[in-house]
Amino acid sequence: MNDNVVGIGHTAYTTDKMADMLNFYCDILGFEHAFSLNDKEGKPWIEYIRVAGCQFIELFYAKEGFEPKQGGAYSHLCIEVKDLMAMDKHLKANNIEVYWGPQQGMDKNWQCWAKDPNGNPIEFMQIDLESPHAKAAGLTGK
Template sequence: MIKGIGHTAYTVKNMEKSLHFYCDILGFQKLFELKNSDDEPWIVYLKIREGQFIELFYGGKKTNEVDGSTIGYAHLCLEVTDIHEIANYLKKNGLKLDVEPLQGLDLNFQCWVKDPDGNAIEFMQMNPDSPQMKN
């Protein structure tokens, strides 16, 4: 029924910085842009791989009316082939890792970084013995 991650969406403060991060550093492809009914820039669509996308929405801040906290996903997880290779690549491109490569409780290897708007991104190298790979 569920095939995989189709996309995840973020409202960004600075589209230029976000496109640099996602396209120039992480290597995703900018596919297309959508404009709203007033013909203003609205969404930029990025391709991760066939059938998987990220939507970047221009500006604004979505907040919870009850406690004022930001509404959104906790993090985006991207599967990688080599956790140390991606960690070194990110650092080489001037990014500070929030979590250096380590093995999690699920046996997968992970490291973490934030995008220009502070959204947490987990990079995960799957372990053949992890529960995700056994199910």
């Protein structure tokens, strides 16, 4: 493992639904709108959402040549949670469709899946102490 790597710094999405995306990530999921950046002409360019510590989601405003990606190489964003059942209930209470789960995956972690307003898949995952993730991170002592 590269001990110079601290963690995932950010994941980035281009959107033509900025208000919906900010509502989803900030109001529904409870992440913090950290700051905004404007482009060289002073127009809105990126909204930064702080997930935890120095981990962010970057939301780029759609513009010509910078359209939202549908499909492509992106797979999904995984957000680790402490209580998956509480997250599942919270998503559903906010009319967010949970299209898979909650259930235990092959890796023994608990997960459920939803999509943001642009259709990007998001895995919400609760680490199980018997999972290979917990063992690799030294959470089990095994």
